[in-house]
Amino acid sequence: MIGPSRFTTIVLTTFTLWLGAALASVPAGLGPHPVSAQATPDTEDQRAVLVTGASSGIGLRTTEMLAAQGYFVYAGARKAEDLERLDAMENVQAVRLDVTIQEEIDAAVRTIQEEGRGLFGLFNNAGVAVVGPLIETEEEEMFFQLDVNLFGPYRVTKAFAPLLIESRGRVITTGSISGILSGPFLGAYSMSKHGVEAYTDALAAEMEGFGVEVAVVEPGNYRSDIVASMRERMAAQERAGRPSLYGDRVERMFQGPADRSQFPEPDDVSEAVLDFLSSDAPKRRYLVVPNQREAEITIRKMIEELVQLNEDHAFSYDREALVEMLDEALAASGR
Numbered sequence: 001m002i003g004p005s006r007f008t009t010i011v012l013t014t015f016t017l018w019l020g021a022a023l024a025s026v027p028a029g030l031g032p033h034p035v036s037a038q039a040t041p042d043t044e045d046q047r048a049v050l051v052t053g054a055s056s057g058i059g060l061r062t063t064e065m066l067a068a069q070g071y072f073v074y075a076g077a078r079k080a081e082d083l084e085r086l087d088a089m090e091n092v093q094a095v096r097l098d099v100t101i102q103e104e105i106d107a108a109v110r111t112i113q114e115e116g117r118g119l120f121g122l123f124n125n126a127g128v129a130v131v132g133p134l135i136e137t138e139e140e141e142m143f144f145q146l147d148v149n150l151f152g153p154y155r156v157t158k159a160f161a162p163l164l165i166e167s168r169g170r171v172i173t174t175g176s177i178s179g180i181l182s183g184p185f186l187g188a189y190s191m192s193k194h195g196v197e198a199y200t201d202a203l204a205a206e207m208e209g210f211g212v213e214v215a216v217v218e219p220g221n222y223r224s225d226i227v228a229s230m231r232e233r234m235a236a237q238e239r240a241g242r243p244s245l246y247g248d249r250v251e252r253m254f255q256g257p258a259d260r261s262q263f264p265e266p267d268d269v270s271e272a273v274l275d276f277l278s279s280d281a282p283k284r285r286y287l288v289v290p291n292q293r294e295a296e297i298t299i300r301k302m303i304e305e306l307v308q309l310n311e312d313h314a315f316s317y318d319r320e321a322l323v324e325m326l327d328e329a330l331a332a333s334g335r
Helices: 004-024 057-068 080-087 102-115 139-149 151-167 187-210 226-236 249-253 267-278 292-309 319-332
Strands: 048-051 072-077 092-096 121-124 170-174 213-219 285-288
Touching (some): 057 072, 072 102, 151 170, 151 187, 170 267, 213 267
Parallel strands (some): 072 092, 121 170
């Protein structure tokens, strides 16, 4: 029998597939009209890119890499010391930006409009992790998780959409292999990243007519400050050591260096973002993992869900038909 968490994953996956198919079936004539490919301010000189959550980890490394490659980077951060540090970098302008505060998003839009460079790229990277058993997670914590990781990209992309449409630009959001996998005590985080997957597919279908490319980068385990931030928040709320039906399993699961120094630097993730921004044929999904094991677990999970979706109903496919579908998908992707 399928357990509750497994059932939730299957429902989310099925709904995402249905939504993608529904949007793909909209007649082309009913969509937005393509805009002119005339030069815009950002294509005349440097292409400008906004990176949210630019103060550390993937965001900081991507900011450094893009700036070194000649992009002009608007680096979004919340703390004064981070803004000062980012502002000192060449080809970088720090922008105060908390993705949960609409007033700061609107102010960032005005700042970038006034600079006159336009905006070619948006990297929705700001993120947090709430951990713990779903049946013991406070509603406030669940809202916080979704507010940053899911509603944050929604707010920022919506606000900057006119500039991105004008430049026929690109939008990429940090997802995670947790947007494909779901495991114990990461339910809230996985829910937010599953949402990013659906958001990406829907937004891509809606922006296609404007010439705006949309993608998600799905990192595995890389070095970042997300665990340190999580521990700080737990300590502030006095959650550490709180009695749990699960004993000390949650605390033991997240033992280890707070800076995740046991994992590699996120250079590969930043290179995937750079590829998306610079490629003539960008992909929809960029799975970036540090080892074969994480790749296999992730791909096998998708295959497992495919098998489960195909089990015991009136319109199930046999093995030959499934293999044919796989071959068609591989051929379409050029593999």
